[in-house]
Structure formats: C-alpha cells, structure tokens
Amino acid sequence: xxALTRQGVATALLVVAALFVGSLVTARLPQPDALLDRPFxxxxxxxxxxxxRTGTVSVTGLRSGTQASGYLDVAVTRAIxxxxxxxxxxxxxxxxxNSLEARIIAPDGRQxxxxxxxxxxxxxxxxxxxxxxxxxxxxxPAAVAGASLHVPAAGSIDDADDVAVIxxxxxxxxxxxxxxxxxxxxxxxxxxxxx
Amino acid sequence: MAEQTPPRRALAPTASxxxxxxxxxxxxxxxxARAARHRVARRGRFLTAPRAALTLIALAxxxxxxxxxxxxxxxxxxxxxxxxxxxQPLSIGPATVSLARVRHADALPPIAPAxxxxxxxxxxxxxxxxxxxxxxxxxxxxxxxxxxxxxxxxRPSLYRLDDSLAVRAFxxxxxxxxxxxxxxxxxxxxxxxxxxxxxxxxxxxxxSDDAEWQVSTPAYAITAPIEEVPPR
Numbered sequence: 541x542x543a544l545t546r547q548g549v550a551t552a553l554l555v556v557a558a559l560f561v562g563s564l565v566t567a568r569l570p571q572p573d574a575l576l577d578r579p580f581x582x583x584x585x586x587x588x589x590x591x592x593r594t595g596t597v598s599v600t601g602l603r604s605g606t607q608a609s610g611y612l613d614v615a616v617t618r619a620i621x622x623x624x625x626x627x628x629x630x631x632x633x634x635x636x637x638n639s640l641e642a643r644i645i646a647p648d649g650r651q652x653x654x655x656x657x658x659x660x661x662x663x664x665x666x667x668x669x670x671x672x673x674x675x676x677x678x679x680x681p682a683a684v685a686g687a688s689l690h691v692p693a694a695g696s697i698d699d700a701d702d703v704a705v706i707x708x709x710x711x712x713x714x715x716x717x718x719x720x721x722x723x724x725x726x727x728x729x730x731x732x733x734x735x
Numbered sequence: 736m737a738e739q740t741p742p743r744r745a746l747a748p749t750a751s752x753x754x755x756x757x758x759x760x761x762x763x764x765x766x767x768a769r770a771a772r773h774r775v776a777r778r779g780r781f782l783t784a785p786r787a788a789l790t791l792i793a794l795a796x797x798x799x800x801x802x803x804x805x806x807x808x809x810x811x812x813x814x815x816x817x818x819x820x821x822x823q824p825l826s827i828g829p830a831t832v833s834l835a836r837v838r839h840a841d842a843l844p845p846i847a848p849a850x851x852x853x854x855x856x857x858x859x860x861x862x863x864x865x866x867x868x869x870x871x872x873x874x875x876x877x878x879x880x881x882x883x884x885x886x887x888x889x890r891p892s893l894y895r896l897d898d899s900l901a902v903r904a905f906x907x908x909x910x911x912x913x914x915x916x917x918x919x920x921x922x923x924x925x926x927x928x929x930x931x932x933x934x935x936x937x938x939x940x941x942x943s944d945d946a947e948w949q950v951s952t953p954a955y956a957i958t959a960p961i962e963e964v965p966p967r
Contacts, residue, residue, distance in 0.1 A: 613898070613900055614898060615895075615898050615900055616895075616897040616898040617897070617909070618897065618909075618910075619906070619909040648867075649867050650867045650868075650907045650908060651867060651868045651869060651907070652869065652906050652907070653869065654869040654871070654904050655869065655871055655872075655903035655904040656903065656904065657895065657898070657900045657901075657902075657903055677906075678906045678909060679906065679909070680906065680907065680908035680909050682908070683907075683908060
C-alpha cells in the first residue's frame with residue numbers, strides 16, 4: 541500500500557494546478573488553424589491602389605442617389621444607392637474584378653452588397669490593362685458613416701484569401717451629404733482607362 | 736485465553752436453534768426474528784402475485800390518465816398555426832414580413848403577363864431584413880405560401896413595388912415593399928386568401944462549408960380578403 545504523505549499530496553496538487561493553468565494559457569493563445577482560415581486583409585484608403593494576388597483595385601469616387609441605372613434597369617430605393625467607382629488592373633491572369641462578392645461593411649457590422657438589383661458592369665478584363673467600372677450598393681442611410689469597402693480577390697470576403705479593405709473616408713459630414721442625394725446615378729460600364 | 740472470548744452471536748438464528756442456556760430471557764417471549772417472520776408471512780398472504788399484478792396495472796392506468804394518454808384523439812391533428820393580422824410585422828427569423836393586401840388580376844404587366852387560362856394572385860407586403868447580412872430572395876419566397884381555391888400555388892416570384900424589378904436580395908435595415916405573385920389556373924374566385932409564413936432557419940451543411948437559410952415550420956397564418964386590381 542502507498543502511504544499518502546503530506547509532501548506527496550502537495551506534489552499531486554501542484555501538478556494538477558500546473559495542468560489547469562497550462563490549459564487556460566493554451567486556450568487563450570491564437571491557434572495556427574484559426575490564423576490560416578482568416579482572410580488576408582490589405583488595407584487602403586479612397587484613391588489609393590490596393591494590391592491583391594489577382595490584381596490591383598482602387599476606389600476613385602463615390603456617388604449616391606435614390607435611383608441607380610445599369611445597363612438595362614433603373615432601380616428605385618426609399619433608402620440610398622451608394623455607387624463606388626473603381627479601377628481594376630488584373631495581375632498575371634485576366635481575372636475580372638470580383639464585384640458580385642464586394643461588400644460595404646458598416647461600423648455596426650452590417651454588410652451590404654451581393655445580389656443587387658443593378659448588376660455591376662465589371663466583367664471585362666485584360667491582363668495588365670486598367671479598367672474602370674462601378675458597383676452600386678443599396679444601403680440603410682444610417683449605416684453609411686464610417687463604412688468601408690471589402691473586395692475579395694476570389695471567393696467571398698470570409699475566405700482565407702486576399703481581401704482589399706478600403707476606407708471610404710465617410711465621416712459624418714461626407715455621409716450626410718451622400719445620404720441626402722435624391723437624383724439618379726448611372727453605373728459606368730467597364731471600359732479601359734484612357735491615358 | 737480461550738475462556739475469555741465472548742460467544743459469537745448467530746447472524747440469523749433459526750427457530751430450531753436452541754436457546755442459549757443461561758441468557759436470562761423467558762423461553763416463551765417472542766424473539767425479533769420470529770416477529771419478522773410473522774410480518775413477512777402476513778405480507779405474503781396479502782400481497783399475492785395476482786394482487787401485485789393488479790396493483791401494477793392500476794398504477795399504469797392511473798399514470799396514463801395523469802399524462803393525458805386516454806384523452807380523446809382530435810379528429811383534425813393538423814398543428815394550429817398562430818394567427819397574424821394584416822399590417823402586422825411578423826418575424827420569420829432573419830426578416831419581418833408585414834402583409835398589406837391580397838389582390839387578384841388576370842394580368843398585370845410587366846410582372847404578370849396575360850396567359851390563356853392563367854390568373855394571378857398578388858400579395859403586397861413589406862419585408863425587412865433584420866439580420867446583419869444581405870438576405871437572398873429564394874428562402875424568403877419559399878417561406879410564403881398562399882392558400883386559395885384550386886391547386887396549391889408554387890413558390891411566388893417577388894418584385895419590388897417601386898421599380899417592378901425582380902427582387903434579388905434584401906439589404907439589412909432597408910424595408911422593401913414587394914409584390915409576391917402566384918400564377919393559378921382560372922377558376923371561381925374565392926372571397927379571401929390565407930397567407931402562411933414559415934420560419935427560416937440557418938442551416939450549415941455537415942459535409943461542406945456551405946450554409947443557407949432553409950424553410951423550417953409554419954409560423955403565422957394571415958387571412959385577408961381578395962381585392963381586384965383596380966383598372967389602370
């Protein structure tokens with residue numbers, strides 16, 4: 541029979557406590573798999589090019605209105621259409637700008653974009669040639685201030701791939717100006733940038 | 736040493752065991768073991784096997800009654816769907832739906848072209864996406880069912896009231912007034928229609944990273960009169 545000495549009990553308690561503390565520390569450390577599953581964000585600002593593995597994107601301007609017109613349709617909203625004008629230069633392959641998966645994310649986490657009634661006209665592409673096109677987002681006017689544009693290189697903005705995160709410079713004053721617009725904004729069909 | 740060891744007590748003395756000499760107890764006094772045997776014998780005479788079985792059966796019947804097992808079975812076991820009202824925002828999970836009216840016409844271009852032997856029912860409603868992400872139209876349309884006379888209509892097509900464009904998605908926090916369109920064979924026009932709204936549940940596939948909203952269970956039923964679309 542093994543005698544339980546005071547020293548033995550203290551050693552056992554120390555080992556259990558050390559294991560407990562170790563498991564707590566391990567649970568709080570970032571795990572390699574979690575890092576690998578995250579998008580690789582490339583941050584930029586309005587007007588500045590952001591390089592992704594499929595090409596380089598930049599937001600050249602913002603327009604807004606209560607109507608947005610595309611190739612065929614005119615969409616009307618009781619909220620606000622925010623149109624982002626972009627430039628896209630494909631890298632090695634003639635990959636189009638991933639406009640259908642682009643999202644505007646508000647500071648409260650709400651996402652806008654995707655299957656919009658006005659289809660973005662950004663499908664034309666050629667390696668090394670800079671194209672101009674537009675994407676329209678139907679948004680809650682209260683979500684415009686502080687919002688940023690997220691453009692994934694491929695797939696969605698949640699995939700573990702390059703994602704451009706572009707600060708649109710929408711402070712309260714700029715947001716108020718944009719959300720008070722009432723006219724019609726036309727999307728630019730993709731065309732090669734001149735000059 | 737052997738003489739000082741006290742005699743060991745029998746654990747279960749039997750009736751035939753002789754009384755220990757010199758223990759001081761009168762020989763006629765009932766001993767505890769004998770009294771226990773009497774009690775067991777009396778219980779055995781009362782709790783016979785048939786009586787035990789009857790008792791168990793009675794207990795089972797009482798328990799069944801207590802749990803409602805003998806209640807009369809309803810002739811109509813269709814689950815009762817909570818009733819909603821016209822113009823009442825009703826939650827279906829990621830969105831709220833507020834039915835304004837139900838209308839009928841044989842054609843309403845461009846969303847309902849004139850087709851022989853086909854008529855249309857229109858439900859005008861406001862849909863508000865209460866989630867944080869865009870909500871695609873397919874699950875929302877699948878959550879709408881209109882019961883009118885005749886064959887059950889299929890999933891409706893949804894159009895935006897303000898521009899007549901087909902709805903593709905509902906942005907979060909942007910209420911959209913839409914028209915749900917159900918084609919139906921021409922028949923006698925009923926007086927009222929019953930719109931059923933089903934709850935949407937976020938479903939993540941086990942075998943892949945895909946996930947989507949799927950129609951779950953009927954949540955509300957709204958009965959509304961059917962109005963004719965006014966002539967243009």
